[in-house]
Amino acid sequence: MAAEFQTPEFREYPAVPNALINDATAHLSPFIAKPNHQEPLGFPGELVENWEEKAVEKMGDLLTKYRGLRVYLDSCVKCGSCTDKCHYYQGTSDPKNMPVARQDLLRSVYRRYFTFAGKYFPKLVGARDMTREVLDEWYSYFHQCSQCRRCSVFCPYGIDTAEISMAAREIMDSIGHGQKYCNEILGKVQTVGNNLGLPGPALKATMAEFAEEIEDDTGLPVEIPIDKKGADVLLITPSADFFAEPHIDGLMGYAKVFHEAGVNWTLSSHAAEAANFSMFIGSYSNMKKVAERIRDAALELGVKQIIVGECGHAWRVAYSFWNTLTGVGAGADPSDEYALKLQKQLDPNVPQPMHICEFTYDLIQKGKLRFDKSANDHRTVTFHDSCNVARASRMGDWAGGQFDIPREVIKACCNNYVDMDPDTIKEKTYCCGGGGGLLTDDLMEIRVKGALPRMEALKDVVDHRGVNTLAAICAICKAQFAKVLPYYNFPMHMLVSTHQLVGESLVLTGSNQEKALQPKQEEPAKEDEAQAKAEE
Amino acid sequence: MSVLYALLFYVATVLLIAGLAMKIRQYWITPAPLKIPTTPAPTTRGGVVLRMIREVVLFESLFKSNKWIWLFGYMFHVGLALVLLRHLRYFVDTTSFIWSWVPLISPIGKYAAFAMIIGLLGLWARRILVERIRYISGPSDHLMLALLVGIGLSGAMMTFVVHTDIVAVKIFFLGLMRFSIQPLPTDPLLLLHLGLVAILMIVFPLSKLLHAPGVFFSPSRNQVDDPREKRHLASWAAKLDK
Structure with a gap:
């Protein structure tokens, strides 16, 4: 199928608008749904x-x-x-x-x-x-x-x-x-509970593997529980976090944060999916149906808080639409029994739903997380604002928190951080090229070509600011970049999940990492050190 | 001629008001089922009012986007606003206290006509010269500019070159407002000017000029960013909760 096409050449930076080429991509159409x-x-x-x-x-x-x-x-x-x-x-x-x-x-x-x-x-x-x-x-x-x-x-x-x-x-x-891609996936999430069609038992086995991996690394029994009744927190994350790279490393990052915070959390096999492609196809009724699985899981498990993993459009649906669709939020009318049933159960003292970056940020603000930033010293990181997070939702309680919070989280665990050109970040961010239901092989040409502005801005900081790591907070961005970075001659491994940076530098209490750092920490505290130096 | 123009203005006024009322009612009663402000968006009602004022008074989003379109668009709109204020003198009693400011700003309105015309010509030039904008322009887009330039030029000509009997014009319009038809001067420029204005009034609710009321109803600009704090529910969507 995939016809031959040319990866666009980098233009002189910053680029001026192109001359028009009529019907340049008129031949592109995704597979039609059966x-x-x-x-x-x-x-x-x-x-x-x-x-x-x-x-x-x-x-x-x-x-x-x-x-x-x-x-x-x-x-x-x-x-x-x-x-x-x-x-x-x-x-x-x-x-x-x-x-x-x-x-x-x-x-x-x-x-x-x-x-x-x-x-x-x-x-x-x-x-x-x-x-x-x-x-x-x-x-x-x-x-x-x-x-x-x-x-x-x-x-x-x-x-x-x-x-x-x-x-x-x-x-x-x-x-x-x-469109086949979106509608086929929506069928799976509505029958099985996630976009992959991954059944509960397979999910459990996979999570056990990840937990084992974390234990091998940290020496701690960090859990990734599923369907745990009586848990306080339900994590809803894109199912790509269960199988794709670098998404998995982000998931392990969340698990470590929850572990360190001592949170009693769980995933749900009934609602093992944050993604809601119904938004892409503009279907309110399907969007509600998919979101209702999350409501049902929350009611069934009796959780007090719902946290959402790294995903762009999913965060838009969660932040902007969940309250409307299924009552995950606050402020329902006293006569609104449907929403109140859930809202009475959820903790009113925290935002519902909460983004994992908000959660981690709060812990950082309270001084509850310790990082060994040197673990990320081999990286100079830049951050790609996902369109749906940047322009269709928020984090924190101030306008623009969606820009500040992920950056603060990254800076808390990395010493070297650089932003891309201001015209290509925050509210002016460029799409990765694969959002909105286009993340399918039959649209590879438009995906590669649409990535051009982002790749140009990235090249600018790679060439001039020494950037070697691109951090993302969206499952689609990650999957898209993993595919298109090589087309533009960037190494695929420069792509990381934001919570991967967190996970790789977070020093868990009692972990192997903490023990390795111990001798350093027994040295005199900073002031003493400075004094000692001054005396020398 | 006076009767013809009187009827023309009655018809145009009715179509303008009824058409706009219908459109505004349509926007008003159509629900916005989801929270879709373009973020970062204000988190309070007051913040939204400020955002809307910046958008309507300063053309904030356009300024972010393209300084040339902003410049010409701004010149045209501000020029037009001042010219319209100047025209109030044909409809109100400027000797009464509440309208006493009208003669004061009238001199500004006189020269604002140039800003208006230059702005329009700038926009028109872009429509012809910039390939991207030429591509998206249809006949109606050019006609609309022609109409506005025609109104501006014919009006400015009367101000600066061939004067008309503006006292008689005022008597004509004050008469219209009291349903009494007074004689209208028959200078060709005046008849052209008024004819074009009547056409503009008629096409207003049928055309892209609906952007004027539209901007106030645009959910991406007029919604408060508070979906987690308040459950936002449209009536047709509420039925799906059952």
Whole structure:
């Protein structure tokens, strides 16, 4: 399948917007979902007979349900502000990868059927009938959007192409024209409990292996419990943390932090997945269904707190949507029995849900974690802000905590930290190129090309600031970078999980590492040392 | 001619107000089921009001994005606002105390017309010269600019070159507001200017000019970032809890 393609050349840095190349990536389309991927999610198995009509009908339905969609479709003035902001446009030069042009693929149909101007003067306002050609274009280009929201930051009206691509995918699903990758995975999470389809017993065996590995290293019986009734904390983490590198090292980092904090925690085999790809396909009902497994697990296990592992879109769903979807949060109306049932059980004194970085950060602030920073001295680290964490959620109780907290965690355990170009981090961060349901081999070309701006910013700090380590806090970013770093001639092992840096430098009480450090710590305290030096 | 223009303005006013009211009502009643502010976002209602003011008054996001579009867009909008304020004198009694500030700012409005026209021409030049923006521009985008430039130029011409009887114009509009049709001067420039304005009023609720009310309803800008603290639930979504 995968056609030959060229990895984009690095441009002069910082780059100027590319000249347009029409239809540069018009040939890219992911595999279409088969009936057995579609039907379990409540979508027709294949393209329905009167799909043109049904698509317009579905659009009308969504327009009454989502204010954002309606406002965004009406408000664009074609000012051009967003045109150079998308990483897929930068990597492909295809004009339809400019956010406004991508929106226009849907807006043209909206205008035709839902606006006066489009009904009576279609040519004037670029309105188009719903045709096969339009559908194919939608299928191609709405799967070349990672829903990263970078365009939305720069739009004077906050128009969010993510919302439009979600709506387009929801419409395509509803007429039986879904994407195989997302829908197949959603089937697994809804039947087995995680994206991999990993059954409970296999999960237990894997966790036992990891625990053993930690014990070999630290000499301590650090647990990774599953389905432990009476645990206080339920950890919901992307299932990639159970099998992929460097994700696993992040998971072991969480386990060490929980161990050191003395927390009674557990994973759940029923809800062994933080990821919720329903967001990518814009399906509220499926998103709720997947999130409900977490609610059920929390109620079943009786936990007081829910913590979420390193994952970008999952943190968006958890932070921004879980309370709405399933009541994981606080502040439900007194008449809202559904939400209160869970909220009464959860500890009101901590944010629900909590990000693992928030948890570790709090412990660091309280001085409860000791690090041997020299364990990371061979690294000069830079941090990749994940789009969904950066632009669609928060950590901590201040705006922008999602930028500060992971950096503070990294700096607490590493001596050498460098940020990438300010235009490519924090709210202006570039997507890894694989988010939004694009992390599939059949879209490798767009993934590699879309990674270009991030890779350019990385190359800048590698060449000029000695960076040799790229830390991520998202399962998709990690999987994507692991694949695309080699295309840009970076070593794959430069990629780490943020909690891998934590885990590798955390000095657990009573561990082999602590014993190895002992002689050093018996030396006089710092002031004495300074005094001694002064006396010399 | 006076009757024709009187009817034209009645129709345009009704369409503008009714059209905008319908659109605003539509935005108002359509729920935003999920919390989707573009973060970092304010964590309080007051913070959101400030964010919205920065967006509407300073075009903050556009400034972050592209200084040229910001500059021309800002010149046009501020110029237009000042010109509109100057035009208040045709509709209110400027001798009354509450409107006594109108004559004071009128001289600024006079020259603001240039800012407005230069801004529009700058935006139009970008639309033609910048490949990316040329690609996304349709006929309606050019027509809208032509309409606004036409209004600006015809108005400025009357201010600076060929004057019209503005006292009669004021009597005409004050008359309209009392449903009495007074004679309107028949200078071609004035008729052109007013005709274009009426067209603008009519297309406002049917076009991208809806960005004006739209920005206030944009969930990525007007939502408070507090999803963990408060359960946000749309009525259609609440039914799924059962």
